Amino acid sequence: QQPVQSPQAVILREGEDAVINCSSSKALYSVHWYRQKHGEAPVFLMILLKGGEQKGHEKISASFNEKKQQSSLYLTASQLSYSGTYFCGTESGDSWGKLQFGAGTQVVVTP
């Protein structure tokens, strides 16, 4: 079952903050966040694992509430390069490696 993302879209001015949420009805082992620009491949941003471990290489932070099966991605002091569609991919304990992606959140950062 696919995770639910919100909001569907957000428009920001450069320097503003935003939060993107991802929730699942299934018990999750991990949440992966990707950004996709138009016509390009999804680019890995961050993985949050059950137990608190996080791995990522962007200056974007995220949280994972294991009790609620929810994750949030925080876009802080947004830059023009943050524009794109953000997808969360969830991995449940009974199907490792199988990412179920949400419908995506379109982020537009304007000057």
Add this chain to the structure above:
Amino acid sequence: EPEVTQTPSHQVTQMGQEVILRCVPISNHLYFYWYRQILGQKVEFLVSFYNNEISEKSEIFDDQFSVERPDGSNFTLKIRSTKLEDSAMYFCASSVQGQEPQHFGDGTRLSIL
């Protein structure tokens, strides 16, 4: 930085024909995946592959689909008899292990006529 490479970038095929999409995963990665994305929609999982066998597959991955690792570097997705609804962008991804970041290739745009 190592990349997942996919060929061709665009494939146009007549309905009913077989098509093979090719991927070279990152060299030290052990887990391989195929996803597809219909234009304007979300990314959908097709199949995961580890140790020369399928680990997981989705309901989309029916008998018309197969995957293979024919040698030490390539990972292929075959669609036996293509349908119009197979038109999509197909992404290959790989990861070091099963619960590690999955790195995506640039995709193959498959157009079925």
